Amino acid sequence: MTEPDIAYGELTFQDSHPGQIAAVATLLGFTPPPVNTARVLELGCGTGFNILAMSQALPNARFTGIDYSPVQIERALASASAVGATNIAFLCESILDFAAEPASFDYIIAHGVYSWISGETRDALMAIIERCLSPNGVAYISYNTYPGWRSRIVARDVLTFFAQPGATPEERVRLGREGAARLIPAITNPESLYGQTLQAEVAPLLNAPDYYLAHEYLVENNFPTYFQDFTAHAARFNLQYLAESRLLANSFVLGSDLRKALDENAGPDILRREQYLDFLIGCYFRQSLLCHAGVPINRDIEAERILPLSVSLTAEILDVQPDAWRIRSHIGAEFTVDDKPIVKILELLRQHGPAPVPTHVFMQPIIDALSMHAVAALGGTIIAGILLAGWSRGLWILRADTPAVVNAASAKPIACPLARLQSQRTTRCTNRLHRTITLTADEQALLQQLDGTRDIEPSPALARLAAEGFLIA
Numbered sequence: 294m295t296e297p298d299i300a301y302g303e304l305t306f307q308d309s310h311p312g313q314i315a316a317v318a319t320l321l322g323f324t325p326p327p328v329n330t331a332r333v334l335e336l337g338c339g340t341g342f343n344i345l346a347m348s349q350a351l352p353n354a355r356f357t358g359i360d361y362s363p364v365q366i367e368r369a370l371a372s373a374s375a376v377g378a379t380n381i382a383f384l385c386e387s388i389l390d391f392a393a394e395p396a397s398f399d400y401i402i403a404h405g406v407y408s409w410i411s412g413e414t415r416d417a418l419m420a421i422i423e424r425c426l427s428p429n430g431v432a433y434i435s436y437n438t439y440p441g442w443r444s445r446i447v448a449r450d451v452l453t454f455f456a457q458p459g460a461t462p463e464e465r466v467r468l469g470r471e472g473a474a475r476l477i478p479a480i481t482n483p484e485s486l487y488g489q490t491l492q493a494e495v496a497p498l499l500n501a502p503d504y505y506l507a508h509e510y511l512v513e514n515n516f517p518t519y520f521q522d523f524t525a526h527a528a529r530f531n532l533q534y535l536a537e538s539r540l541l542a543n544s545f546v547l548g549s550d551l552r553k554a555l556d557e558n559a560g561p562d563i564l565r566r567e568q569y570l571d572f573l574i575g576c577y578f579r580q581s582l583l584c585h586a587g588v589p590i591n592r593d594i595e596a597e598r599i600l601p602l603s604v605s606l607t608a609e610i611l612d613v614q615p616d617a618w619r620i621r622s623h624i625g626a627e628f629t630v631d632d633k634p635i636v637k638i639l640e641l642l643r644q645h646g647p648a649p650v651p652t653h654v655f656m657q658p659i660i661d662a663l664s665m666h667a668v669a670a671l672g673g674t675i676i677a678g679i680l681l682a683g684w685s686r687g688l689w690i691l692r693a694d695t696p697a698v699v700n701a702a703s704a705k706p707i708a709c710p711l712a713r714l715q716s717q718r719t720t721r722c723t724n725r726l727h728r729t730i731t732l733t734a735d736e737q738a739l740l741q742q743l744d745g746t747r748d749i750e751p752s753p754a755l756a757r758l759a760a761e762g763f764l765i766a
């Protein structure tokens with residue numbers, strides 16, 4: 294087993310956040326453990342930024358990260374100590390050896406790990422989940438999938454061809470990238486299906502970061518899998534498929550045309566439907582949620598289930614006219630919103646955010662906006678339906694946690710310590726809602742100042758940092 298020593302990037306992954314995972318599980322009639330006080334384990338945590346950012350925003354939850362790479366765990370421990378984290382432990386340990394008490398974690402995360410480990414380690418990973426997940430706990434596993442990875446495998450083979458075995462990891466990345474760059478313009482039949490596929494798969498890798506090439510393409514193990522094989526593997530460990538952690542990736546939120554195609558070709562079984570969906574879209578990556586077999590799941594979606602959750606704005610607001618808002622959804626679609634209740638919800642989210650806003654806050658304003666006082670008793674059902682529709686259009690997401698974040702700056706503002714640390718090296722920083730936000734140079738410089746010791750004048754940069762959820766005072 295090789296151990297790459299190019300540290301993986303200091304990245305965070307919103308879809309792996311228990312607040313989002315629990316929200317999707319709740320929609321499926323499942324009662325997951327409370328997130329604010331959850332016990333969270335990340336397997337193959339790399340440099341630890343993902344759970345470190347979660348641990349900062351959820352001070353009453355407890356986090357454990359394991360990785361077998363000493364380089365990565367050293368960096369994780371250094372970051373945790375730099376931000377004074379007290380609710381997180383990082384252990385340099387292999388998934389093969391990890392031993393913890395039964396049912397001792399409520400959420401288990403394995404991002405970017407399952408496809409990159411040997412079959413024996415994949416079995417060990419599933420066995421950890423089977424043993425250590427609490428009865429209603431949820432595990433998140435991301436993995437490369439076929440059919441999408443069928444063509445990417447060729448790009449991997451090209452890079453590996455040039456990267457000499459035995460060279461240092463940095464050298465292998467350089468050789469692989471340089472060899473691929475020479476190959477692309479020399480392809481003899483660039484218009485052929487092969488030529489086009491290779492160009493499409495290899496060209497983006499020429500400028501990709503070293504850690505990405507080292508861990509995704511030049512790593513010893515990269516075993517994509519079909520969804521149906523992944524779920525069969527999970528079933529051997531008494532685990533069942535729950536859903537995809539990103540709501541919009543689930544077959545049950547598809548538009549009616551795709552749903553019809555699934556009905557006709559895959560029937561009612563969720564596993565066949567999801568596999569057929571992968572064939573339809575050429576899926577290459579999944580972020581699947583698992584729970585213990587036998588735990589009841591109700592896929593007849595009832596919007597009211599989301600009423601205990603909170604709403605977090607994820608769309609970008611491009612232009613505001615009195616009754617029509619121009620929006621870019623978090624999946625990149627631009628459109629104008631002029632439905633009264635949706636405009637009202639956007640207004641309220643701007644007013645109450647960036648902290649997730651409990652659904653009850655929307656109740657009376659929407660009853661007023663729609664003049665539906667005569668049928669106010671139906672308010673919950675109607676509002677839940679509207680909130681679910683906005684979630685499935687990428688306007689906002691629903692969350693089951695209450696991250697520690699304030700909506701406005703104090704006279705001596707304090708920003709999240711981890712975001713301050715990140716801002717020393719990058720403009721892409723993680724906010725308290727676990728989203729990666731790109732800052733301007735002014736905002737980046739200001740973020741580094743916000744340690745609570747300085748009087749800071751109001752400014753557009755400070756207002757943006759507050760609106761984007763970076764402040765804790």
Ligand SMILES: C[S@@+](CC[C@H](N)C(=O)[O-])C[C@H]1O[C@@H](n2cnc3c(N)ncnc32)[C@H](O)[C@@H]1O
Binds near residue numbers: 339405508
């Ligand atoms: C592709 S990286 C993903 C890192 C991190 N989860 C992320 O997504 O940013 C895979 C990680 O799994 C770790 N890993 C691989 N095999 C492992 C094992 N047997 N035990 C523990 N960690 C392992 C590697 O060291 C590496 O940090």
